[in-house]
């Protein structure tokens with residue numbers, strides 16, 4: 001007896017395999033850097049009390065390390081004034097606490113800690129080098145936090161002019177080193193007074209500690225000011241982008257509403273053009289990247305992900321995409337980050353998804369092309385051990401006539417070492433309904449067959465009932481106007497027995513595609 005499940009069950013998905021809880025990423029602490037060995041050491045000594053460490057040794061002879069520390073401090077520090085004679089002996093063996101008042105203004109030493117905390121929280125998960133991992137291991141515990149950016153001691157004072165006029169925007173003559181702007185939201189055109197304002201902000205810290213200003217402090221303060229949208233000279237003009245440079249949307253682009261403590265990476269890095277879609281879990285926006293001048297789809301989780309379990313679940317999508325790498329028939333993934341307890345995913349922007357033209361039945365020739373291209377994407381991911389598990393018209397996108405598989409929110413490993421979630425029941429094969437997961441790659445084949453069957457017929461597939469059951473018993477009605485060869489291929493993809501379904505690779509070799517995609521001539 002078949003179990004029936006409600007459509008779009010991802011909202012109430014049951015976790016089939018238990019996943020180990022993820023430990024919060026550990027903060028990576030780094031020693032402060034110095035230009036000389038003694039400089040580095042004394043910088044650390046400023047922040048670390050060694051008394052308690054020494055006291056634990058109970059008067060034992062100093063080690064080489066302690067001798068070195070003493071030698072360092074006696075060399076670097078000026079000779080101490082003679083101790084006042086009548087006073088009691090200093091509490092040598094008492095642990096010392098460095099003064100740190102909560103109301104005290106933040107200094108560089110604080111910024112150093114602040115920056116590490118900031119970059120090491122799960123709120124900043126973008127990998128430095130987004131290389132495909134050997135294994136897609138979303139279950140691994142204690143994954144170390146990505147390396148914090150190196151703290152530079154070289155104060156950099158250049159800035160680039162935030163000119164929003166078309167002329168200014170066309171200029172590509174800037175470098176990231178120059179991007180220093182003070183906190184200011186409303187005025188798109190900043191002048192030389194910017195530098196003065198920045199200096200005023202930094203002045204107290206600079207006076208206290210010579211000329212050194214923590215770059216972390218500068219970048220945190222500067223991050224709240226979005227740069228203008230830089231025009232990409234390699235791109236052909238796009239009316240949407242031109243609109244932004246034309247000045248009509250300029251003002252709103254430079255005056256973002258900053259939420260969540262003023263550090264919105266989304267608002268800082270992107271100019272939002274508009275909403276393009278909403279799913280059960282996410283809302284997707286068309287957005288212009290202010291730096292590279294290209295349009296992207298930025299997907300934001302609707303729900304606030306408050307705990308590790310929810311975050312872990314949400315990041316599976318980007319972990320799968322990042323591990324897979326790029327393919328023409330997979331929606332491109334660029335980066336992701338957490339902000340305000342929501343996951344943001346920057347993706348390739350597509351023109352539309354297939355469910356948008358459901359009322360217009362797909363022509364057979366077009367359906368063949370779709371089958372071929374998505375099979376190429378499926379072959380790519382299956383070869384890498386990943387199953388999508390939610391193939392459906394909603395999750396197939398088109399960009400410049402190229403079909404792309406997207407929404408990897410249900411993706412899992414074919415070897416069943418990861419949790420398995422049900423996709424949309426309308427496209428789900430019978431074995432999934434019966435909790436049989438031996439051939440997860442073939443789940444995608446059934447779903448693709450069902451999606452194409454639905455698109456050609458032009459009527460939605462049933463969610464339950466007798467027709468739902470008969471489709472899963474292999475009884476599918478004829479597809480009008482389609483060659484028999486194509487119909488039997490679709491039927492074989494929807495075979496109740498997953499083992500009898502062809503693999504993506506086998507489908508690609510089917511003779512039906514010979515005319516459509518002739519094999520390259522052998523030399």
Ligand SMILES: Nc1ncnc2c1ncn2[C@@H]1O[C@H](COP(=O)(O)OP(=O)(O)OP(=O)(O)O)[C@@H](O)[C@H]1O
Nearest residue numbers: 277278279280281282284297347348349350353407
């Ligand atoms: N890369 C993209 N380019 C263009 N539009 C997109 C893109 N990604 C998503 N969309 C639009 O946003 C909608 C929702 O996106 P998506 O399916 O990824 O969200 P979801 O919440 O995971 O959905 P689901 O309910 O299927 O789980 C899509 O149906 C599509 O219309």
Ligand SMILES: [Mg+2]
Nearest residue numbers: 279394395407
């Ligand atoms: Mg979707």
